[in-house]
Amino acid sequence: MSFGLFAILLVLFSSCQVKSKEAKEETTVKPNVVVIYLDDLGYGDLSSCGATELETPNIDALAKGGIKFTNGYASSATCTPSRYALLTGMYPWKNKSAKILPGTAPLIIGTDQKTLPKMLKANGYQTALVGKWHLGLGSGLVNWNEKVTPGPNEVGFDYAYYMAATQDRVPTVYLQDGHVEGLEADDPIEIDYKNNFERQPTGLENPELCEMMWHHGHNSTIINGIPRIGYMKGGEKARWSDVDMADHFLLKAQEYVKSHKEQPFFLYYAMQQPHVPRTPHPRFAGKSGMGPRGDVILEADWCIGEFVKTLEEEGVLENTLIVFSSDNGPVLNDGYNDDAVEKLGKHKPAGELRGGKYSLFEAGTRVPFITYWKGTIEPKVSDALVCQMDLFASIATLVGTEEQSTDSKDLLDVFMGKSESGRESLIIEATTRTALRKGNWLLIPAYKGKALNKQVNIEVGNSPVPLLYNLKEDIAQQHNLASENPDKLKELMDAFIELRGADYTKTQKLELK
Numbered sequence: 001m002s003f004g005l006f007a008i009l010l011v012l013f014s015s016c017q018v019k020s021k022e023a024k025e026e027t028t029v030k031p032n033v034v035v036i037y038l039d040d041l042g043y044g045d046l047s048s049c050g051a052t053e054l055e056t057p058n059i060d061a062l063a064k065g066g067i068k069f070t071n072g073y074a075s076s077a078t079c080t081p082s083r084y085a086l087l088t089g090m091y092p093w094k095n096k097s098a099k100i101l102p103g104t105a106p107l108i109i110g111t112d113q114k115t116l117p118k119m120l121k122a123n124g125y126q127t128a129l130v131g132k133w134h135l136g137l138g139s140g141l142v143n144w145n146e147k148v149t150p151g152p153n154e155v156g157f158d159y160a161y162y163m164a165a166t167q168d169r170v171p172t173v174y175l176q177d178g179h180v181e182g183l184e185a186d187d188p189i190e191i192d193y194k195n196n197f198e199r200q201p202t203g204l205e206n207p208e209l210c211e212m213m214w215h216h217g218h219n220s221t222i223i224n225g226i227p228r229i230g231y232m233k234g235g236e237k238a239r240w241s242d243v244d245m246a247d248h249f250l251l252k253a254q255e256y257v258k259s260h261k262e263q264p265f266f267l268y269y270a271m272q273q274p275h276v277p278r279t280p281h282p283r284f285a286g287k288s289g290m291g292p293r294g295d296v297i298l299e300a301d302w303c304i305g306e307f308v309k310t311l312e313e314e315g316v317l318e319n320t321l322i323v324f325s326s327d328n329g330p331v332l333n334d335g336y337n338d339d340a341v342e343k344l345g346k347h348k349p350a351g352e353l354r355g356g357k358y359s360l361f362e363a364g365t366r367v368p369f370i371t372y373w374k375g376t377i378e379p380k381v382s383d384a385l386v387c388q389m390d391l392f393a394s395i396a397t398l399v400g401t402e403e404q405s406t407d408s409k410d411l412l413d414v415f416m417g418k419s420e421s422g423r424e425s426l427i428i429e430a431t432t433r434t435a436l437r438k439g440n441w442l443l444i445p446a447y448k449g450k451a452l453n454k455q456v457n458i459e460v461g462n463s464p465v466p467l468l469y470n471l472k473e474d475i476a477q478q479h480n481l482a483s484e485n486p487d488k489l490k491e492l493m494d495a496f497i498e499l500r501g502a503d504y505t506k507t508q509k510l511e512l513k
């Protein structure tokens with residue numbers, strides 16, 4: 001071979017190699033995934049979902065620039081089970097521990113269990129949690145003065161910055177990767193959910209020390225003038241500032257994006273609003289005219305605007321899938337006198353839906369649900385039936401892997417706006433009771449217990465007879481069609497028992513007549 005020919009071949013060969021390397025890189029580029037998860041935000045709490053008394057421009061921008069789901073569900077009407085389903089792709093009623101947890105509860109996700117962040121990690125992602133955890137920590141009695149483990153790091157998060165349970169529960173401190181932030185060795189933290197410590201003022205005994213008054217529950221240790229659930233002693237320097245919590249989590253989420261933008265990342269940004277105690281930063285206090293609940297919704301909307309701005313400024317917005325949703329439906333008085341009821345005015349947190357948090361009626365689990373991916377997802381409104389639990393299998397497909405061994409359904413095309421074929425059916429859960437959505441029909445089996453939870457003033461869906469609704473014609477669930485439609489009732493009851501098992505009344509006695 002002449003030298004000339006050899007040189008030409010060499011050039012051709014190396015350019016081919018460069019091309020194939022480029023092609024390989026192209027196929028392995030993976031979008032960042034961010035789940036922005038609010039706490040107790042209702043279907044009607046956004047101006048893009050019909051609210052007329054509140055403006056949520058930043059969340060609206062996601063809804064208008066992405067897919068707004070009108071039949072998007074949390075798996076449950078309370079926090080822990082919904083978060084369990086979101087992160088594991090499993091129905092929460094399959095895990096007996098997946099119910100509202102005290103701040104001292106052990107971790108309820110098995111460290112050998114599949115999780116969304118683990119799956120992403122295995123596919124080259126960096127993974128992070130910023131915000132509310134509430135899935136338990138440790139494996140027995142937690143010593144908050146040592147590394148608290150297992151926790152989020154052991155179920156798939158490389159980085160975790162979080163509050164253990166809820167804003168109204170002790171311990172009121174932040175943890176980073178198992179360590180309480182700012183803890184001083186000579187002021188150890190002690191937590192007890194049954195007995196108070198000596199000389200620790202409580203909401204019950206010292207109402208004069210409360211800046212926010214409790215209504216039901218929430219009468220234990222007073223921290224920052226707010227009486228909490230559970231007793232806490234020590235850790236003075238480590239205690240969080242409630243009014244700064246939103247800014248604090250936002251900053252952590254922004255810092256994470258800035259320092260991890262070079263490789264694909266998954267960020268679970270679990271915001272605390274509008275859960276109680278509602279403590280807007282002074283910048284937002286009084287801004288909604290609706291009291292603290294409205295103010296913290298405005299605050300959350302602002303945080304989301306700032307966060308999306310960071311994605312844009314860091315040059316990753318067009319390479320990031322954002323999922324926005326809420327862990328359960330709305331509640332007004334969830335245990336504090338904070339004007340949520342008194343100043344509500346014409347606002348309807350649940351929109352047209354019946355019920356609210358804790359309820360098997362629609363407002364318990366049907367929540368705002370948006371997917372947004374600038375430049376990739378075409379804006380539209382989708383009526384497809386989707387659940388947060390489905391993100392696991394769908395995101396697995398997105399990153400080029402398969403995930404079939406969970407209750408999660410691969411609805412990637414639906415989440416991307418390419419299909420309207422959502423789920424055929426879904427079991428929803430509310431405080432250990434379950435119901436079935438199938439097509440446009442919703443069956444709530446008969447359950448014992450009070451129809452109305454008087455403390456929170458929410459109809460929870462208990463009835464001595466089964467309730468059957470056609471949601472397409474009756475979204476407000478005003479007409480029980482069970483007795484006039486026995487065939488439909490039987491069809492749904494059979495399907496429900498097949499999916500849920502005949503022992504669904506284990507915790508509730510069936511009174512089907």
Ligand code: NG6
Pocket residue numbers: 039040078079080100134166168216217218229275276328334335
């Ligand atoms: C309830 C609390 C409520 C809230 C809820 C959990 C009382 C009386 N009520 O037990 O205030 O903390 O638990 O909410 O204590 S969730 O969104 O985390 O599920």
Ligand code: CA
Pocket residue numbers: 039040078079275327328
């Ligand atoms: Ca919640």
